[in-house]
Amino acid sequence: MKKSELVLEVENVNKSFHDPMTIQVLKNVSMQVARGEFVSITGKSGCGKSTLLYILSTMDTDYEGELKIDGEPTRKASATRLARIRNEKIGFVFQFHYLLTEFSVLHNVMLPGLKLAMKSREEVEHRAMELLGELGIADQARKSANQISGGQKQRVAIARAMINDPLIIMGDEPTGNLDSRNSDIVFDIFRKIADEHKRSLLIVTHDQDFAERTDRIIEMDDGRVVT
Amino acid sequence: MRLLATIALTLLRAKLRQSIVAAVGVMFSIAMFVTLLGFMSGLNELLDGLILNRTPHVRLYNELRASPEQPVQVAYADSTSPADRPIHHFIYSIKPKDDLPRLRNATAIMAALEKDPRVLAVSPRLVSQVLFNVGTTDLSGQVNGIDVMQEVRYYMFQDYLVAGDPYDLANGNNTIVLGKALADIMEAKIGDLVQVTTASGDRTMLRVVGYFQSGITDYDKVQCYANIKTVQKLLARPASYYTDINIKLHNLDEAPTMAKELAARFGVQATDIQTANAQFETGTDVRNIISYAVGVVLLIVAGFGIYNILNMMIYEKLDAIAILKATGFSGRDVQRIFLLLSVIIGIAGALGGLIVGITLQNIIDNIPFITAALPSVKTFPVDYSIRFYVIAVTFALATTWVAGWFPARKASHVDPVEIIRGK
Numbered sequence: 001m002k003k004s005e006l007v008l009e010v011e012n013v014n015k016s017f018h019d020p021m022t023i024q025v026l027k028n029v030s031m032q033v034a035r036g037e038f039v040s041i042t043g044k045s046g047c048g049k050s051t052l053l054y055i056l057s058t059m060d061t062d063y064e065g066e067l068k069i070d071g072e073p074t075r076k077a078s079a080t081r082l083a084r085i086r087n088e089k090i091g092f093v094f095q096f097h098y099l100l101t102e103f104s105v106l107h108n109v110m111l112p113g114l115k116l117a118m119k120s121r122e123e124v125e126h127r128a129m130e131l132l133g134e135l136g137i138a139d140q141a142r143k144s145a146n147q148i149s150g151g152q153k154q155r156v157a158i159a160r161a162m163i164n165d166p167l168i169i170m171g172d173e174p175t176g177n178l179d180s181r182n183s184d185i186v187f188d189i190f191r192k193i194a195d196e197h198k199r200s201l202l203i204v205t206h207d208q209d210f211a212e213r214t215d216r217i218i219e220m221d222d223g224r225v226v227t
Numbered sequence: 228m229r230l231l232a233t234i235a236l237t238l239l240r241a242k243l244r245q246s247i248v249a250a251v252g253v254m255f256s257i258a259m260f261v262t263l264l265g266f267m268s269g270l271n272e273l274l275d276g277l278i279l280n281r282t283p284h285v286r287l288y289n290e291l292r293a294s295p296e297q298p299v300q301v302a303y304a305d306s307t308s309p310a311d312r313p314i315h316h317f318i319y320s321i322k323p324k325d326d327l328p329r330l331r332n333a334t335a336i337m338a339a340l341e342k343d344p345r346v347l348a349v350s351p352r353l354v355s356q357v358l359f360n361v362g363t364t365d366l367s368g369q370v371n372g373i374d375v376m377q378e379v380r381y382y383m384f385q386d387y388l389v390a391g392d393p394y395d396l397a398n399g400n401n402t403i404v405l406g407k408a409l410a411d412i413m414e415a416k417i418g419d420l421v422q423v424t425t426a427s428g429d430r431t432m433l434r435v436v437g438y439f440q441s442g443i444t445d446y447d448k449v450q451c452y453a454n455i456k457t458v459q460k461l462l463a464r465p466a467s468y469y470t471d472i473n474i475k476l477h478n479l480d481e482a483p484t485m486a487k488e489l490a491a492r493f494g495v496q497a498t499d500i501q502t503a504n505a506q507f508e509t510g511t512d513v514r515n516i517i518s519y520a521v522g523v524v525l526l527i528v529a530g531f532g533i534y535n536i537l538n539m540m541i542y543e544k545l546d547a548i549a550i551l552k553a554t555g556f557s558g559r560d561v562q563r564i565f566l567l568l569s570v571i572i573g574i575a576g577a578l579g580g581l582i583v584g585i586t587l588q589n590i591i592d593n594i595p596f597i598t599a600a601l602p603s604v605k606t607f608p609v610d611y612s613i614r615f616y617v618i619a620v621t622f623a624l625a626t627t628w629v630a631g632w633f634p635a636r637k638a639s640h641v642d643p644v645e646i647i648r649g650k
Contacts, residue, residue, distance in 0.1 A: 054644045059553060080557045087555020094647055098550035102241040112554040114230045160554065172647070 006071070007167045007200045008033040013055060013065030015048075025051050026063070027223040033168065038194040038201045040211040043220035050172055052220070053204045057090060057170055058082045070167055087116050091161025095173040097153040099145035105156050106132070106141040113163040124163070131159040135189060151182035158189055162197075169193065171203040175210060187213060231560060234551075235567040238544065245536050246568075250576040252532035253627065257580020257619045260522035262587040264615045267518040269608035271511045277442055278504055280383045283350075283473030284482045286503075287336065287495045289328040297321055333469040336493050345476055345485065350377035352471040353458045357451075360422040360430075361413050368409060370423070370451050372458030381475045384452075386603035390417060391437020401457055403433040406447035407440040423461065431461050442598075526622055529576070530630035533569055537634040541565065541641075548638055549646035562639035569631020570624065577623040581616055 008031075015026040025048045033039055041049045054060040055067065058074055061082070067074050070089055074082060086092075099108045106128055113124035132138045135155040140148050145156070154174065161169050169190075175183040187210060193199050194215070203214070211217050219226045239246050299318045330336065333351060340349045353372035358365040375397035378384035385393050389407055396402055403423075405415055415421055420432045433453065441447055453461075459468055474489075476482060482499035490497035501508070541548070548561055592609040 050648060054648070057553070059642075060644045080559065083552070083555050083557035083560075086553065092553050096647075098546055098553075098647070100237075100547050100550070102237045102547075111230075111234075111551075115555050115560075117230075164555075 005035050006032050007035050007037075007069070008056060008202065009066075009068040010052075010056065011066045013052070013063055013067065015051060015055065015060075015063040025223050026055070029065070029223070029225055031218060031225060033200050033202055035167070035200055036194055036198040038190065038215040039203070039218060040214040040216075041202065041204045041218045041220060042206060042208070042211045043226075045206070047220045048223045049204045049220050053170055053172055053202070056202065057092065058086055087112055088164055089167045091164070091166040091169040093154070093157050093161050093169065093171040093174040095176040097150075097157045099153055099156055099160075101144065101146045103145060104141070105137070105143050105145055105148065108145050108156060109159045109163055112160060116164050118164075128159065128163060131162050132156070135159055151178055151185065154178060154182065154186060155189070158186070162193070162199075165197075166199065168200040168202060171201070171205075173205055174203060175205065175207060183207070183210065228563075231563050232567055235564045235571060238540065238547075238564070239568055239571060242536075242540055242543075245540065246572055249529075249533045249536045249572045250579065252529040253526075253573055253576025253623055254579035254583060256522070256525035256529040257577050257623050258583035258587060259525050260619045260622075261581065261584030261615055262591065263522055264518050264618075265584075265588045265609045265611060266591055266607065267514055268610035268612060268615070271514055272610055273604065273608040275511060276383070279500065281387070281441070282500050282504060283382075284476045284479055284500045285474040285486045285489060286498050287330065287472040287474070287489060287493065288470060288497075289330050290496050291328050328470055329464075330469050330472060330495060332493070333472065334467045336495075337472060340472070340474060340489075345478070345481055346474055347477050348377060348381040348475040350374045350381065350473050350475075351455065351469040352473060353455050353462075353464075353468060354470050355458060355462055356426055357461075358424040359409070359413060360424060365424070366409065366412065367449070368406075368451055369449050370403070370453050370458055370461070372453055372455035374455055375452075382473075383603075387439055387441055389438045389440045393437075395436040396452065396454055399434065399436060399454065401431065401433050401460075402436045402454065403457070404437040404439045404452040405435055406450045407438045408444050408447040409449065409451065410435065410438050412448070425462055427462075429461070429463065433457070433461075522619070523622070526626045529623075530626040533572055533627050533630040534634060536572075537565060537569055537631055538637075540568070541634050541638045544638075545641060545646050548641045549643035552641070552643040553647065558639035561641070562635045565635035565638045566628070566631045569627050569635065573624050573627025573631075576627070577620045580619065580623065584616075584619070585611075 010029060010031050013026055013029045014024065016022050016024045029052060041053065043049045051060070055063050058067070058069070069085055072085070074085065077085070099105075100111070103111070106125070109128040109131060110124050113119065113127065114121065119127070129138060129141060132141050135158060137148070137152050137155050140152060140156075145153070148156070154177070158174075175186050178186065190201050190203070191213075194201055201214075203210075205211055217227065297319055298321065337349050337351060340346050351374060355370050355372070357368055357370050359368050373384075375384065375393055379393050388404065391404060396404055403421065405413070405421070413421060415435050417435055417437065419435050421435060422430060423433055424430050439447065439450065439452060441450070455469075456466070459466060462468070474485070476485060479500065483501055486497040486499035486502075489495070551561060552558070588609045588611065591607050594607050596604060596607045598604065
């Protein structure tokens with residue numbers, strides 16, 4: 001595999017919590033995600049899979065080891081630079097949708113795009129509408145974010161993650177709050193993102209059915225990568 | 228920045244009621260600040276004006292003094308006693324001259340002062356003690372011969388005339404304006420003739436054309452005003468005979484140095500306004516300090532209101548802060564959003580406060596305030612100086628900025644991982 005094809009590289013990452021006593025939660029974790037790869041991380045509760053994801057997301061900077069996103073080392077990057085990387089190269093989908101209830105659905109999707117400011121407002125709006133259409137919720141665009149159903153909210157969150165065409169989309173139990181029908185919809189969307197848009201996906205899940213349908217499963221146990 | 232402002236405004240709209248409460252806090256304090264200082268400063272100006280308007284910045288005069296050198300001192304100027312002790316004189320034979328304290332060379336002094344760039348106005352006076360003959364008794368008084376038009380222009384003479392027209396005094400021959408209290412004692416109506424006796428015994432009839440009221444009764448019982456020519460004629464003195472020269476300067480603060488300089492230059496006595504009225508400035512300063520202190524305290528209280536509300540808002544909006552940070556807004560962006568929120572509240576409050584404050588000032592300005600001491604004042608005085616508005620708005624913005632800064636910084640330090648993982 002060519003190096004430039006790697007979206008995400010992690011080498012020997014260690015992390016410990018010190019409160020109330022020191023517990024090492026990640027032990028020499030190394031992994032890579034290639035462009036267009038649909039990867040899931042599974043493992044028991046407390047095995048460190050979410051902790052790893054938040055380190056990969058650049059939001060958690062309290063760790064040892066090296067993390068490269070799109071070939072760029074992030075260990076010593078400034079907080080502003082990390083915010084820029086998240087804005088430009090990473091999309092997030094969480095278990096909870098985290099939509100801003102004060103804003104409309106459309107505006108929620110647009111916010112990261114407006115922040116990136118690479119395109120005009122009109123272009124961002126156009127792209128947001130396109131994404132909402134692709135996800136089948138274009139008719140909800142003008143509604144307030146708390147007027148739509150749970151499944152729809154999660155799709156809005158996915159559209160928000162996609163607005164800046166990120167290299168990788170990270171998810172922390174994105175189907176955790178959804179019924180099986182909505183879970184399937186979300187999975188199909190992810191599948192399409194990986195196959196058609198050639199974006200990488202890294203999804204933490206404890207849903208075995210979901211994990212088995214992805215390209216690769218990284219299984220973790222007690223802070224180590226097992227497979 | 229526009230994006231951050233949009234987010235701030237949207238958050239503000241979502242918490243409209245709390246935001247309005249915070250803005251009203253600022254509004255109230257600004258309104259009180261503006262009203263209080265406007266009113267206080269108005270009163271200060273009024274009280275100071277009572278004396279300061281009427282007082283020349285520098286007054287040149289010639290006081291009656293004992294002769295500083297007695298002949299015996301001149302005669303024995305160089306001598307010492309056999310025991311080499313200075314001789315103590317106890318012979319004081321020369322008494323003050325039997326003359327009015329005229330200013331020598333007054334015309335030349337005035338001509339020189341007119342050319343001085345620091346001087347705004349020069350007006351001569353001729354002050355003389357007289358007796359008013361009322362029935363069988365005599366009342367002592369003081370006639371001030373003035374250049375009426377100069378006094379109207381520079382010393383607000385007309386403000387203290389409760390009846391009559393200054394032009395009648397300026398143009399009339401043998402006319403006089405009596406102190407109100409004196410006129411009441413003499414029962415002199417406007418148009419009446421009063422008989423005046425000078426120190427040298429000359430008698431003249433003068434026509435009353437107005438009443439003067441300074442607000443200080445003892446002063447009004449004695450002081451009268453007449454055209455300077457009338458007084459010169461009354462005393463049988465030539466046209467260049469003056470006892471005082473009153474000087475108004477462009478810059479009040481130059482008065483003490485000017486007074487010293489002029490005294491030395493012209494060989495006369497000179498008093499400056501600061502020396503003559505030191506207590507007024509002290510009073511003004513104290514009143515100003517009190518009003519500023521109250522205003523500033525009000526603003527600080529409003530600042531705490533904003534601080535509280537912003538803190539609450541941040542606590543309620545932790546989710547929003549977390550997702551903004553997750554999707555690429557930096558800590559600084561988040562801080563700016565909340566700082567903007569605070570400043571928007573501050574600006575809205577300050578503008579509202581100015582409107583309410585100016586309205587209150589207008590209301591106070593229309594409340595009747597009639598006092599015998601201040602004939603020209605009919606309502607409470609208010610100083611509409613733009614200075615107070617500028618100070619109030621500046622201070623309001625500074626307070627809200629500081630009050631917003633701490634919560635905003637807290638928001639910028641929110642760890643999104645902690646919030647998101649907590650769910």
